[in-house]
Amino acid sequence: MNENYLPSPEFEELLSTMCDDELTPEEARRLEEIVSSSDDDCWYYLCYVHLHGTLHWDTAQHFPQQPLPEGEESLISEKQATVAADVPIDTGAVEPRNEAGGMSAVSSGSKPVVALPLEFDLPWEKPRPKVVIETSPPTPLPWYSINSPIGLPLISYTLGAIITLIAIGIGAVVHVTHNYEVAASQAATSEGDSGGGGGGGVSSALATAEKAKPKKEEAPVVGHISGMADCRWADPSLKPIAPRIRQGTKFALTSGLMEITYTTGAKVILQGPCTYEVESPHGGYLALGKLTARVASGEWPVASSKSQENHKSAIINHKSAISKSPNIQISKFVVRTPTAIITDLGTEFGVEVTETGESQAHVFQGQVEIRLADDNISSSAGKGPAAKGRVIIINANQSAVVKKDGKIQTIDITKAAGAGEEVAGAAAAGAFVRQMPRWVPIKVFNTGIGLKEGDEDPHWQIVARSDQPDFMPQPAVVSMLPMGMWCGNDPRNSQWISTGEGWQDLPNGVTFTFRTQFELLDALPKSAVLVVRFMADNHVNSIRLNGKELPVPNHEYNHPFTRFTKLTLREGFVRGPNILEIDVFNGVLEKDVNILSPMCFRAELEGWVLSWEKTSS
Amino acid sequence: MRLYTACQRRLYIYLLSLVHNVSDAEELLQQTSFVLWQKFAEFQPGSNFGAWACRIAYLETCKLLESRRERSLSPAFLERVAEKMSQASELLELHGDVFRYCLERLNEADRQLIIRRYAPGMNVRTLALELNRPARSVSKSLTRIRRTLLECIERRLRQEERE
Numbered sequence: 001m002n003e004n005y006l007p008s009p010e011f012e013e014l015l016s017t018m019c020d021d022e023l024t025p026e027e028a029r030r031l032e033e034i035v036s037s038s039d040d041d042c043w044y045y046l047c048y049v050h051l052h053g054t055l056h057w058d059t060a061q062h063f064p065q066q067p068l069p070e071g072e073e074s075l076i077s078e079k080q081a082t083v084a085a086d087v088p089i090d091t092g093a094v095e096p097r098n099e100a101g102g103m104s105a106v107s108s109g110s111k112p113v114v115a116l117p118l119e120f121d122l123p124w125e126k127p128r129p130k131v132v133i134e135t136s137p138p139t140p141l142p143w144y145s146i147n148s149p150i151g152l153p154l155i156s157y158t159l160g161a162i163i164t165l166i167a168i169g170i171g172a173v174v175h176v177t178h179n180y181e182v183a184a185s186q187a188a189t190s191e192g193d194s195g196g197g198g199g200g201g202v203s204s205a206l207a208t209a210e211k212a213k214p215k216k217e218e219a220p221v222v223g224h225i226s227g228m229a230d231c232r233w234a235d236p237s238l239k240p241i242a243p244r245i246r247q248g249t250k251f252a253l254t255s256g257l258m259e260i261t262y263t264t265g266a267k268v269i270l271q272g273p274c275t276y277e278v279e280s281p282h283g284g285y286l287a288l289g290k291l292t293a294r295v296a297s298g299e300w301p302v303a304s305s306k307s308q309e310n311h312k313s314a315i316i317n318h319k320s321a322i323s324k325s326p327n328i329q330i331s332k333f334v335v336r337t338p339t340a341i342i343t344d345l346g347t348e349f350g351v352e353v354t355e356t357g358e359s360q361a362h363v364f365q366g367q368v369e370i371r372l373a374d375d376n377i378s379s380s381a382g383k384g385p386a387a388k389g390r391v392i393i394i395n396a397n398q399s400a401v402v403k404k405d406g407k408i409q410t411i412d413i414t415k416a417a418g419a420g421e422e423v424a425g426a427a428a429a430g431a432f433v434r435q436m437p438r439w440v441p442i443k444v445f446n447t448g449i450g451l452k453e454g455d456e457d458p459h460w461q462i463v464a465r466s467d468q469p470d471f472m473p474q475p476a477v478v479s480m481l482p483m484g485m486w487c488g489n490d491p492r493n494s495q496w497i498s499t500g501e502g503w504q505d506l507p508n509g510v511t512f513t514f515r516t517q518f519e520l521l522d523a524l525p526k527s528a529v530l531v532v533r534f535m536a537d538n539h540v541n542s543i544r545l546n547g548k549e550l551p552v553p554n555h556e557y558n559h560p561f562t563r564f565t566k567l568t569l570r571e572g573f574v575r576g577p578n579i580l581e582i583d584v585f586n587g588v589l590e591k592d593v594n595i596l597s598p599m600c601f602r603a604e605l606e607g608w609v610l611s612w613e614k615t616s617s
Numbered sequence: 618m619r620l621y622t623a624c625q626r627r628l629y630i631y632l633l634s635l636v637h638n639v640s641d642a643e644e645l646l647q648q649t650s651f652v653l654w655q656k657f658a659e660f661q662p663g664s665n666f667g668a669w670a671c672r673i674a675y676l677e678t679c680k681l682l683e684s685r686r687e688r689s690l691s692p693a694f695l696e697r698v699a700e701k702m703s704q705a706s707e708l709l710e711l712h713g714d715v716f717r718y719c720l721e722r723l724n725e726a727d728r729q730l731i732i733r734r735y736a737p738g739m740n741v742r743t744l745a746l747e748l749n750r751p752a753r754s755v756s757k758s759l760t761r762i763r764r765t766l767l768e769c770i771e772r773r774l775r776q777e778e779r780e
Contacts, residue, residue: 016756017756022741032691032694036693040680042697046634046705047770053630053633054712054713055735056629056639057629246757264775566738568737568738
């Protein structure tokens with residue numbers, strides 16, 4: 001292909017539509033024309049389709065399960081965009097979703113994790129509702145109406161005259177003051193310049209004064225929303241409409257998870273219900289709920305000061321401070337709560353503010369410093385001297401609760417657990433979400449996988465048969481059937497299962513119910529997807545997930561039973577155990593029920609769900 | 618069996634390039650596998666199994682499309698693409714080799730989006746619903762990412778050629 005070749009926009013659009021499986025016959029014809037028109041176009045088509053096919057084949061079936069080769073790092077952050085040879089491909093897109101990023105693949109161990117995205121809920125990507133102005137039939141306007149041709153100028157002039165008179169009156173009252181003298185001189189100058197009336201002079205003076213006011217500057221961007229999962233908002237007016245987060249932005253979640261990535265690299269996961277304000281590039285104010293903060297290095301070079309107030313202003317001006325001050329100090333990530341100021345000295349911690357106003361901090365890694373908030377100290381005057389200025393440092397696996405009255409209680413979870421004590425803090429620590437959900441495979445089992453013929457399948461049971469009301473559930477057994485009519489068993493992938501080993505003569509017209517179970521723990525059940533590929537002798541009549549009937553795709557009653565039928569399940573999942581039941585009908589319809597024939601079932605399952613880890617890694 | 622397993626991926630991509638459509642390609646792959654199984658005795662050991670399998674896949678594709686009332690693809694087009702695919706099979710294999718290299722170098726958001734699009738059972742409309750974004754916008758993002766991947770593959774292959 002010519003190095004300078006570029007596909008036409010129309011061609012690319014058609015290829016895209018093709019990949020979306022939405023090509024109309026007309027579009028297909030047009031695509032054919034383009035592909036047939038030149039070798040370059042034809043080659044581009046082949047490359048495009050090859051990529052599309054490779055993505056389907058490799059990505060869907062194999063890639064997510066493969067760790068990256070040794071020595072190669074996953075391109076998790078944008079920071080690595082500097083290496084020339086291994087430059088991550090920056091697509092140069094300006095879409096906000098790129099800035100928002102996917103959910104961060106926070107690797108819990110040394111092995112990089114190839115993460116799939118979380119379920120996004122990015123409101124700025126939503127089509128905005130159109131503003132509909134309801135129109136009514138025109139009605140005659142009174143002459144004084146603001147909408148009438150006479151009314152608007154008349155009202156404007158009247159209002160203008162009143163304002164001018166009031167301004168002159170105010171000017172007359174305060175003319176003895178020095179300010180008035182200044183304003184009057186400005187007005188006089190202005191009047192002289194413009195040659196206008198007195199009102200104009202006052203207006204000019206006011207305009208001058210207006211100009212002298214400091215302009216309201218837009219708050220700086222201090223981070224962006226890097227992930228959302230199932231977010232619900234307490235206050236619709238605080239619902240984010242863009243990924244960028246400016247200083248002072250407040251979030252109020254009733255449920256769900258939201259990850260903020262600060263410009264400094266720190267990441268905070270808000271866990272609804274939660275109210276949090278991003279106060280600076282180095283922290284925020286948690287009024288209610290839970291958050292987990294993970295700070296890459298724990299520190300950034302900024303000018304800092306001891307008091308919180310100075311600290312905030314120093315943060316705002318940190319760039320200029322760095323350039324001016326020869327002594328660069330270190331600022332740390334700080335989470336303020338109504339009762340405490342929690343300063344990061346390490347890498348990862350959780351903070352919770354309860355409805356009663358208590359604050360709890362738990363350290364997962366590193367250390368944090370906990371200081372009583374000023375407000376709290378002043379409000380607990382009785383305990384003032386003891387509480388004032390009290391600072392404690394807690395380490396990994398330690399928690400501290402700051403009560404409303406300023407008392408601090410520390411808990412060492414490891415020690416308490418070792419002593420067999422039940423500690424409330426331990427449960428609270430376990431409730432922090434430490435990473436945004438990522439796609440993980442659902443632990444499901446193909447029929448007969450890894451077993452020998454004749455083995456009982458520990459993951460599949462036969463739980464009912466229609467001709468025996470008292471049938472007791474029993475494990476399904478890996479069954480061998482002659483090749484040709486039945487697809488050969490493949491222990492590495494899946495095998496036929498039935499009531500027993502080998503050829504089983506079973507009555508026609510009877511339905512056998514096969515059951516398997518899988519767990520969805522620490523996961524969002526509504527994100528789950530399960531693909532079931534099945535073969536059955538003779539026919540799958542019904543499929544149920546957690547008791548709910550699902551549509552069964554059309555498939556053959558008759559042999560050869562060599563082709564899988566695919567069904568994708570996207571709903572009906574629940575947190576905890578999920579039960580999948582499949583009714584296999586034996587026999588061909590309208591045949592003699594006295595005839596005996598084999599009955600067997602085979603399935604390959606693959607599923608994904610958004611999941612997170614709650615416990616320490 | 619070993620020969621078939623080795624060329625399954627190639628067959629699937631070949632079929633997809635002929636029919637454009639994933640479900641058709643999957644159906645044809647199953648059908649082709651079945652025919653290959655039946656006709657394996659006709660295969661001459663030592664000859665190119667991949668080329669033989671692709672020829673059978675091509676014939677199966679023609680059969681399938683003929684059986685349909687509405688034909689979306691002309692036989693001439695199919696033949697041209699099939700021929701070009703056979704000619705370029707080795708070069709396209711190289712594309713497959715560097716594909717993963719380029720996928721890993723996408724920025725995180727793009728990589729995750731494209732991986733999710735190609736997750737089992739996923740399509741653009743469903744993905745758009747799940748992302749709460751217009752399908753058109755998702756489709757555009759995917760087009761951009763595919764273009765980026767193709768450019769990366771081309772660049773990488775040229776670089777390897779120079780080295």
